């Protein structure tokens with residue numbers, strides 16, 4: 001099955017099995033390995049990418065849902081320079097192993113787009129779906145607050 | 152395992168690096184490399200970068216490449232080790248780049264005593280403390296090589312030269328030369344001298360050690376470019392998945408091979424001892440094939456019938472059995488006598504369930520066995536890359552030197568990734584088809600074929616005199632996992648005259664493994680919770696009780712005092728809240744923490760609001776990273792203590808993914824964690840596991856304060872909390 005969509009601002013067409021998911025298509029067919037595999041069951045959020053600007057768990061998103069739409073992964077988040085969240089992530093030295101962080105950042109980017117000045121409670125409730133085994137949550141909150149203030 | 156020092160010096164001549172950009176993967180050959188560089192004078196080709204020592208390469212443009220021999224799994228030692236070398240070689244940190252060293256244990260490995268040449272294994276928080284001395288020396292040697300070359304060039308004695316941030320300075324001659332300029336003509340001196348410690352940089356002059364330096368690996372971890380093995384793509388690569396024994400030790404028989412072979416994209420089926428592997432063009436096709444597998448499993452495995460809930464009855468019986476003497480961990484004085492003659496005695500048992508690592512990157516590896524089967528290349532995230540390399544060579548029955556292993560970042564290790572089972576599996580799959588195979592465990596595989604921190608029961612006994620002084624201490628650990636049970640049981644920092652600590656192990660045939668801080672989690676929990684129960688019974692403040700026990704140990708006492716001060720211990724708790732304190736030593740570090748909790752009495756949910764922690768880890772190379780490790784250990788500790796439990800029934804693991812093995816989410820993390828690092832000139836100690844074992848005791852103790860009820864079974868799930876409230 002052929003599917004066409006926009007990936008990080010560029011038109012792509014990809015040939016997959018009809019039941020392929022967005023996650024494995026991005027990672028293996030399109031080389032966008034920033035979206036991670038963690039649970040395959042919408043439980044951990046490390047596979048989070050944007051579909052038309054909304055965060056989705058790509059592990060359970062069928063590739064057909066991307067047809068004609070726009071997909072953004074961590075590789076496409078920065079424009080001329082790093083996204084304010086990416087800078088804040090460096091300033092706060094958030095990542096440890098780093099494996100969950102693309103998912104965290106993509107989820108946070110969607111939050112700031114819809115709510116540029118979130119309260120701490122809003123941050124926590126919006127981010128709660130993304131697990132971090134290394135326990136970087138408090139730094140994630142600080143980084144989101146920093147990025148939100150810098151805008 | 153033997154042969155730790157076997158080497159393949161001669162065969163690794165070029166390092167290859169994988170990089171991925173815009174979905175295209177290409178292989179770049181980097182600068183020539185051989186650990187025994189001093190044999191090769193011919194190396195001084197202009198324009199090429201220069202191997203200064205086995206640890207350092209300098210480029211003519213001034214860039215300094217430092218090799219990191221340790222796994223980078225989030226603990227940050229990749230940066231810390233380079234900081235140590237850069238400090239002593241007097242490098243400008245802005246010039247430094249870090250690369251993984253070759254997997255050459257004879258050059259880059261570490262013996263347990265701190266000498267180079269030993270296993271390359273990142274466990275037990277040993278990296279910074281283990282390498283500290285050796286790498287300061289290595290840095291001093293690199294500086295020597297640079298000085299030596301400058302002295303020859305200028306024709307002046309080395310003694311007239313000095314260095315300053317990537318520059319050699321000849322003050323008398325008013326000259327300077329950058330390290331990059333030296334690289335253009337540098338030759339290795341005939342011999343690398345030992346540089347005596349008195350000539351190393353004085354701690355008061357440190358520019359890098361102990362300063363806040365951003366971690367080298369972080370930028371790649373925020374833009375998606377960091378390479379985990381799961382991200383590696385090599386030409387012609389296909390995908391593998393395995394269905395493994397539901398009961399450890401049972402053997403598979405595939406019942407529907409023909410059916411499975413029909414699966415779209417299927418390349419091959421591989422019979423393994425402990426499972427059936429499938430290889431397909433895409434990972435999803437491999438998963439489809441895996442789903443179809445109908446396997447009959449052999450009967451009679453030792454683990455069959457194991458029930459982890461019922462096991463506690465057996466542990467209880469074993470711990471109480473007077474006729475049994477376990478393996479003695481420590482014996483001093485006569486505990487039996489102390490108990491007999493005590494004014495009062497205490498005898499309490501604490502249970503701890505199995506725990507799963509839950510590293511966010513499921514196990515995976517890419518292995519490519521050559522068409523002739525005589526060599527292999529692998530991309531692996533491993534805490535023990537030389538073990539992984541050896542596992543490949545032994546699986547294929549080829550020499551160690553015929554295996555090239557490219558270390559990748561680890562999406563978490565926590566002890567799980569020092570085992571090479573997943574690398575061996577990928578090797579077997581690739582060997583069957585002689586093509587590169589990426590084997591990925593699903594999360595369900597990762598949970599169900601996990602290797603867990605063992606279940607255990609701690610029977611604690613104490614004797615006190617009429618003044619309440621502790622005169623005897625018995626700690627009997629029963630459980631499974633043998634050598635994984637006793638770490639953290641000794642408490643030399645508490646002065647108690649008569650002590651007996653022993654392990655009574657029962658093998659159930661299930662898979663167990665080191666898990667961040669090993670047995671410190673269960674043992675420190677039992678020790679600290681037991682002390683609090685005694686304190687409450689004696690009407691002593693728990694902090695005061697510990698202070699008395701630590702009177703002969705000022706360094707430890709200071710850590711306890713700092714944590715208590717940070718938490719303003721003694722202040723009246725807010726309505727519905729209470730604080731608990733605990734102390735721990737792990738990997739040479741001393742740590743203490745106070746937690747503040749509240750409790751939802753209708754649901755039984757405990758919430759940790761604030762945590763204050765103090766750490767004495769000697770010299771801290773990377774202070775902000777040390778704080779990050781303390782924070783991470785606290786969060787993982789709370790997660791483990793409140794909600795993590797693996798259970799077995801009929802020999803099978805009952806959990807399978809994050810819905811039934813929940814790990815802490817952001818909403819349940821504490822609102823604040825304050826960490827105080829105690830300044831020290833003592834040798835560096837391990838940090839990555841220092842805070843985690845504090846959480847069991849501190850939370851149980853806060854709960855005891857809040858409710859008057861003890862918590863004696865980890866994790867403290869809502870059901871258990873409700874039970875404790877009724878009890």
Ligand code: FES
Pocket residue numbers: 036037038039040041042043044045046047048057058059060
């Ligand atoms: S991998 Fe998609 S939510 Fe976990």
Ligand code: FES
Pocket residue numbers: 095096097098099100101131132133134135136225511562563
């Ligand atoms: S940084 Fe390791 S899982 Fe989040």
